[in-house]
Amino acid sequence: MNLIEELRWRGMVQDIMPGTEEQLLKEMTSAYVGFDPTADSLHIGSLVPILLLVHLQRAGHKPFALVGGATGMVGDPSFKAEERKMLDLDTLAHNQNGIKAQLEKFLDFDPAKPNAAEMVNNFDWFKEISFLDFIRDTGKHITVNYMMSKDSVKRRLEGDSGMSFTEFTYQLIQGYDFYHLYTAKNCKLQMGGSDQWGNIVTGTELIRRKANGEAFAFTCPLLKKADGTKFGKSERGNVWLDPQKTSPYLFYQFWVKTTDEDAKNYIKIFTFLGQEEINELIAAHDQDAGKRLLQKKLAEELTVFVHGQTELEFALKASDLLFRNDTAEVLQSLTESQLLEIMDGVPQVEVAAAELEAGKDILSFLAETNILPSKGEARKMIQNNGISINKVKVGAIDKMIDKSLLLNDKYILVQRGKNNYFLVIVK
RNA sequence: GGGCAGGUUCCAGAGCGGCCAAAUGGGGCGGACUGUAAAUCCGCUGUCUACGACUUCAGAGGUUCGAAUCCUCUCCUGCCCA
Numbered sequence: 001m002n003l004i005e006e007l008r009w010r011g012m013v014q015d016i017m018p019g020t021e022e023q024l025l026k027e028m029t030s031a032y033v034g035f036d037p038t039a040d041s042l043h044i045g046s047l048v049p050i051l052l053l054v055h056l057q058r059a060g061h062k063p064f065a066l067v068g069g070a071t072g073m074v075g076d077p078s079f080k081a082e083e084r085k086m087l088d089l090d091t092l093a094h095n096q097n098g099i100k101a102q103l104e105k106f107l108d109f110d111p112a113k114p115n116a117a118e119m120v121n122n123f124d125w126f127k128e129i130s131f132l133d134f135i136r137d138t139g140k141h142i143t144v145n146y147m148m149s150k151d152s153v154k155r156r157l158e159g160d161s162g163m164s165f166t167e168f169t170y171q172l173i174q175g176y177d178f179y180h181l182y183t184a185k186n187c188k189l190q191m192g193g194s195d196q197w198g199n200i201v202t203g204t205e206l207i208r209r210k211a212n213g214e215a216f217a218f219t220c221p222l223l224k225k226a227d228g229t230k231f232g233k234s235e236r237g238n239v240w241l242d243p244q245k246t247s248p249y250l251f252y253q254f255w256v257k258t259t260d261e262d263a264k265n266y267i268k269i270f271t272f273l274g275q276e277e278i279n280e281l282i283a284a285h286d287q288d289a290g291k292r293l294l295q296k297k298l299a300e301e302l303t304v305f306v307h308g309q310t311e312l313e314f315a316l317k318a319s320d321l322l323f324r325n326d327t328a329e330v331l332q333s334l335t336e337s338q339l340l341e342i343m344d345g346v347p348q349v350e351v352a353a354a355e356l357e358a359g360k361d362i363l364s365f366l367a368e369t370n371i372l373p374s375k376g377e378a379r380k381m382i383q384n385n386g387i388s389i390n391k392v393k394v395g396a397i398d399k400m401i402d403k404s405l406l407l408n409d410k411y412i413l414v415q416r417g418k419n420n421y422f423l424v425i426v427k
Numbered sequence: 428g429g430g431c432a433g434g435u436u437c438c439a440g441a442g443c444g445g446c447c448a449a450a451u452g453g454g455g456c457g458g459a460c461u462g463u464a465a466a467u468c469c470g471c472u473g474u475c476u477a478c479g480a481c482u483u484c485a486g487a488g489g490u491u492c493g494a495a496u497c498c499u500c501u502c503c504u505g506c507c508c509a
Contacts, residue, residue, distance in 0.1 A: 380457080
């Protein structure tokens with residue numbers, strides 16, 4: 001099975017330019033994906049593009065990861081309702097380094113290999129180009145009519161928030177990246193999310209007109225959940241690849257909570273399992289969906305891929321303890337080191353021992369630890385039966401928190417709702 | 428530069444002098460049912476020293492017993508004309 005066929009059955013091909021498949025069969029081809037340096041870590045939304053590069057490299061082609069130091073300064077208007085805020089140079093540099101470090105975990109950068117991955121930063125070439133140079137040498141190849149005909153632009157023109165010239169320019173800037181990589185690195189293919197299609201095509205167009213060359217493109221579908229909402233956010237916001245930002249436990253939890261329907265798609269996209277194995281898994285899952293085989297497999301594979309085997313083990317242990325029923329007694333029986341090991345990835349909050357000396361009302365306790373945003377919220381949550389302490393439901397809003405509740409003399413496990421846990425450490 | 432339409436609580440969007448902490452929808456968060464799923468149903472969704480008090484309707488002033496609602500100026504956005 002060739003690369004494109006492989007990606008097709010996984011559901012990772014949305015649009016593809018004619019000739020792309022042939023090009024990939026013909027020779028080792030260099031291809032790139034761009035990453036936005038909006039934060040110093042990638043999040044799971046970037047996982048699909050990363051996987052595209054990994055598949056590409058496994059198929060013997062050469063991946064380029066482009067970090068958008070320059071484009072990050074402009075901001076892509078594609079399908080966004082509003083212009084985004086710009087980042088300053090220092091932040092950008094910091095973010096690029098973080099992203100680079102992460103990509104190195106997934107791609108093989110060993111220069112000894114002919115298809116070693118490479119990292120490039122478009123700021124490196126854009127910093128040399130003056131505005132006048134750009135509009136004379138590049139801008140004149142593309143008409144405004146052409147640029148305006150892009151869906152992403154049209155949508156913004158029709159909307160009521162307008163679009164700045166800066167944003168309008170974005171597709172040309174990105175197109176130039178492709179042109180540059182084409183001429184400098186013989187890079188003939190750009191991949192990305194389907195929202196990038198318009199920008200990518202502008203690049204191939206520029207290559208055709210300015211370099212008289214032929215370049216290719218394909219995009220993968222933008223992931224959506226079956227209910228149509230956007231993919232990649234948890235209750236606490238973005239799910240990051242950086243374990244400091246999203247612990248492996250929470251990362252694992254994110255995937256394990258996937259719905260049946262989504263899991264069937266995700267397993268193909270996010271794991272490297274083969275077609276047969278996946279079909280068997282899905283069949284087994286349908287036999288007894290309550291076992292959540294698919295979700296668990298998905299979560300395991302991804303946690304290993306991103307964080308490694310050891311971290312997965314911890315995540316599994318914690319999940320097992322926290323989500324089994326009748327664990328109140330188990331909890332009491334754990335030693336301190338067992339407890340800490342298991343709770344490693346659970347969000348932790350600290351409280352001064354003196355605070356609990358005389359006992360503290362639970363409303364203040366929940367609000368001051370930021371487990372809930374305010375006392376009012378805490379009150380409602382308890383009245384709605386949404387709070388547990390050490391796996392035991394709190395029934396009354398006048399409950400006092402004091403030292404008698406401490407596990408191993410210094411911990412309290414607070415649960416908000418069904419699956420939000422907090423380990424309170426008393427110091 | 429001129430004209431017009433707007434800026435309301437997370438979002439959309441009502442309200443147009445007291446009954447407004449502000450309709451309705453969405454989202455979010457809880458609960459029930461389950462399988463840490465979906466669907467469904469129920470509750471909550473400004474803060475607090477909580478049957479009451481306090482701070483909100485772009486900003487600053489003003490009119491009034493009383494304003495999100497009226498007036499003045501400012502800022503911002505969109506559309507149209509130049």
